[in-house]
Amino acid sequence: MKRILISGFGTVGQGFCEVLSLRKDWLMERYGEVPVVVAAMDSKTVAKCPEGLDPLALVERKQTSRKVGEETYSDSLEVLGSVDFDILVEVSPTDIKTGGVGLKNIEYALSHGKDVITVNKGPLALEFNKLMTLAKDNGCRIRFEGSVGGAMPIINLCHENLAAEKIRSVRGIFNGTCNFILSKMDNGQPFEQALKEAQQLGYAETDPTNDVEGYDTAAKVAILANAVFHRDVKFSDVKITGITGITPEAIAQAASRNMVIRLIGEISETKLEVSPRLIPRDHPLGISGTLNIALIEADLAGPITIKGRGAGRIETASAIFSDLVAILDGRAEKLC
Amino acid sequence: MLVNAELYVRDLPGQLVGSIEPISMVDGNIVSVMHDRETMMNKRILVKVTFEVKDNSQIEKLKAIWKSRDIIICKMGSVYSTLSMDYMLLGSFTAAYVDSLIDVASRLANVESVDVSYSSQDKNSGKRTAMITLEVREREDLEKVDAFFAESCKRDSLIYIRGI
Numbered sequence: 001m002k003r004i005l006i007s008g009f010g011t012v013g014q015g016f017c018e019v020l021s022l023r024k025d026w027l028m029e030r031y032g033e034v035p036v037v038v039a040a041m042d043s044k045t046v047a048k049c050p051e052g053l054d055p056l057a058l059v060e061r062k063q064t065s066r067k068v069g070e071e072t073y074s075d076s077l078e079v080l081g082s083v084d085f086d087i088l089v090e091v092s093p094t095d096i097k098t099g100g101v102g103l104k105n106i107e108y109a110l111s112h113g114k115d116v117i118t119v120n121k122g123p124l125a126l127e128f129n130k131l132m133t134l135a136k137d138n139g140c141r142i143r144f145e146g147s148v149g150g151a152m153p154i155i156n157l158c159h160e161n162l163a164a165e166k167i168r169s170v171r172g173i174f175n176g177t178c179n180f181i182l183s184k185m186d187n188g189q190p191f192e193q194a195l196k197e198a199q200q201l202g203y204a205e206t207d208p209t210n211d212v213e214g215y216d217t218a219a220k221v222a223i224l225a226n227a228v229f230h231r232d233v234k235f236s237d238v239k240i241t242g243i244t245g246i247t248p249e250a251i252a253q254a255a256s257r258n259m260v261i262r263l264i265g266e267i268s269e270t271k272l273e274v275s276p277r278l279i280p281r282d283h284p285l286g287i288s289g290t291l292n293i294a295l296i297e298a299d300l301a302g303p304i305t306i307k308g309r310g311a312g313r314i315e316t317a318s319a320i321f322s323d324l325v326a327i328l329d330g331r332a333e334k335l336c
Numbered sequence: 337m338l339v340n341a342e343l344y345v346r347d348l349p350g351q352l353v354g355s356i357e358p359i360s361m362v363d364g365n366i367v368s369v370m371h372d373r374e375t376m377m378n379k380r381i382l383v384k385v386t387f388e389v390k391d392n393s394q395i396e397k398l399k400a401i402w403k404s405r406d407i408i409i410c411k412m413g414s415v416y417s418t419l420s421m422d423y424m425l426l427g428s429f430t431a432a433y434v435d436s437l438i439d440v441a442s443r444l445a446n447v448e449s450v451d452v453s454y455s456s457q458d459k460n461s462g463k464r465t466a467m468i469t470l471e472v473r474e475r476e477d478l479e480k481v482d483a484f485f486a487e488s489c490k491r492d493s494l495i496y497i498r499g500i
Contacts, residue, residue, distance in 0.1 A: 171500070245495040249455040250426050250465045256453075257422065257467065261497060278422045278499040285500060 002035040002328065003050075005085035007076065007105045008092030009042040009058070009068040012119060012146075015317035016089060017055035023321065031328055039083040043092075045069040046079050076101050080108050087327060089320060090118040096210065096219055096235060099123045110134040110142060117323040119146035119316055125219035125235040128226035141327055144227075146319030148220040149174060149292045152308030156322065158228045158296065165298035167228055169268040172294035173285060174220040176310040177204045177211040178243050178263040182276075183288035185251045186260055191244065203290060213242035214263060214274040221265040225272055233272060241275040254278055260286050338367070338388055339395065342411040343402065344380035347373075352383060358401040359387045362394040380408065418448050418471040421478050423485055425466045427494035434466050441470070441484055445477035 006013050017037065020027075027034045036052030042062065047053055047069030062068045073079050080088070088109040092102045103123035109116050111134055118124070123131065124147055135142045145155050149172070158167060173179050180203050184194035195212065198204035210216045218238040225231045243263050254261050257278075262285060264277040279286040284305045287293050292310030297303055309315040345351040352371055359366050365388040375382040389395060395412075402409060425434065431454065438450055448471040455465040472478055482498055489496035 241495070245426060247426060247458070247463065247465065249458065249463075250424060250497070253453070253455050253465050253467050254424065257469075259422065259499075261424075264500065276495075276497045278424060278497055280500075283500060 001033050002087055003038040003052075003085045004035050004087045004089055004324075005080065005083055006037060006040040006089045006091065007080075007102070008090065008120075009040050009062055010091070010093065011313045012091040012316045012320070013040065013042075013089070014059045014062060015313035016091065016320050017059050019314060019317040019321045021055045027328075030325075035087070035324070035328070038085050039079065040068050041073070041076065041079055042068045044072055046071050046073050048079075048083055050084065076105055077108050080105060080112075085114060087115045087117060087324070089324075090116060090120050090123075091320070092120060094120055094122040094210075094219070096122050096125060096215055099126045103127060106131060106142070107134065110138055110140055113138045113140050115140050115327050116142040117320055117327070118142070118144050119320060121147050121216070121219040121223065124226075125222040128223065128234075129232050132226075143323035143326055144223070145323050146316045148223050149294060149306075149308060150310040150312060151315035151318050152292050152294065152306055152310060153319070153322065154224070154294050154296075154306060155227055156326070157304075157306065162296070162298055162301065162304075165300050168297040168299060169266065169271070170224055170228060170294055170296050171264055171266045171285065172292065173262055173287065174265045174292055174294070174310065175211055175214075175217045175263060176290035176292060177208065178214075178217070179287070179292075180204075180290045181212070182243060182246070182251075182261055182263065185246065185248065186255065186288065188248065190248055191246060212244050214240040215242075217263060217265045217274045221267055221272060221274055224265075225267045229267060229269065231269075231272075237272055239273045239275070243276055246276055260288075262286065337391070338386065338415040338417070340384070340386050340411075340413055340415060341409060343383045343385065344377055344408040344410055345383055346406065347376070347379055347381050354405055355383050355402070355407050356385060358398055358405070359385070361401060362389065362397045364389045364394055364398065382410075416448070416473055418473060419475060419478055420469060420471050421481070422499035423468040423470070423481075424497040425468070425485075425489060425494050426463065426497070427489075427492070428462045429464070429466070429492070429494060431466075433492075434468070437485065437488055438468065441481045444484055445480045446473045447477070447481075448472060 039048045040058050045067045090102050090105050099122045102120035106116050106123050180198050181194040218240045221238050222235045225233045258281050259278045261276050262279050266273045293307040295305050343355050345355045367386040370384040372382040451469040453467050457464040
């Protein structure tokens with residue numbers, strides 16, 4: 001029976017527990033057993049049980065008491081060292097500058113031969129190749145489908161279904177918050193008002209810097225460059241322009257030519273860029289709203305477009321669950 | 337290079353083949369041939385032919401062969417396929433500034449046509465928007481123009497947005 005340790009118990013961690021519970025029967029039918037959550041930790045507390053915790057009880061406790069466990073801790077690595085687990089689900093908050101506690105947890109798990117599933121962009125954008133080498137050297141797997149595009153299956157699609165293709169370029173909208181703001185600006189709203197609405201609807205953080213300055217998209221671009229194009233790049237290598245300088249006049253002028261402005265991440269052998277781009281309204285990348293979209297140019301298959309929800313509790317948990325299924329199936333991450 | 341030519345050939349058997357055979361002789365690629373028997377001039381009939389050649393030297397050879405075969409070249413013109421790209425500049429600048437950028441870009445790349453439009457200047461910020469549409473011959477031209485615009489905008493603190 002596979003034992004799971006969940007590091008980070010915010011929206012995504014709770015969503016994963018819900019999906020685990022929702023798909024309990026499916027897992028039993030497919031594998032003859034259901035993986036158990038042996039530990040769950042938020043930023044201050046931890047709940048542990050070697051026989052397994054009730055995922056839904058963890059969610060309920062977190063929602064009522066704002067704590068996932070009774071026991072407090074100060075060093076997450078001590079918690080990881082005190083629990084016998086097989087798979088680390090690392091969903092702690094992204095720290096794009098240092099990788100934060102997520103990076104330490106992932107390094108610890110991989111160096112101890114544990115499989116890792118993460119949606120934490122910081123560690124991947126900063127230390128991708130180091131983590132992949134660590135996994136390879138220790139004979140374990142690291143999967144990260146939900147780190148780019150949420151429920152949109154771009155990484156596994158490229159690694160598995162398009163494994164024999166030479167991917168020429170990937171261009172896409174990888175930040176739903178920016179796309180929501182730019183879509184609202186298409187209708188005449190100024191930037192500040194559109195941002196305010198995004199915050200009120202829960203699409204944007206109180207501090208929207210990571211989204212509107214393009215840093216979130218840049219982290220995803222760095223991950224895709226490493227994972228799909230096998231490049232050796234870091235977050236700091238990405239050329240970034242955000243959307244804060246986009247004016248209503250610019251939107252109107254683009255509209256007069258039947259175009260919209262969208263924040264596009266672009267990756268190829270030579271490009272590594274996040275910038276606002278002029279997109280014809282009828283182009284696949286001219287979508288409105290919070291959806292994510294990616295246009296993959298493959299040498300044999302030609303252009304492939306995928307679209308999906310880039311964020312959300314259950315949507316991101318669905319990506320984590322797909323990685324869990326891949327690990328349980330014994331499918332290795334194919335990176336080289 | 338794609339070339340359209342209109343030729344007048346004598347209305348005799350074998351003349352049509354005689355007019356298009358030289359295109360192959362100079363390593364050209366025939367795209368289409370139209371034999372118009374209704375358009376006659378001095379007992380000659382019209383042949384419209386479209387073909388591809390790499391450069392002007394092949395055309396000069398071809399013209400010489402046609403002349404030696406008593407084929408009259410009535411009209412000849414080349415057609416280029418072009419690539420179009422849109423660019424937008426945002427910030428404080430004048431129309432003269434944009435003109436100077438386009439002048440330099442035209443020297444760097446083979447620019448076929450330029451179209452520029454401006455938004456009115458914002459009274460508070462003094463900012464405006466310029467939308468530039470360029471047509472160029474080669475993909476490399478687009479890359480040169482893109483690199484030049486990006487560098488210029490960075491130097492002059494303007495926001496630069498290009499098409500897809």
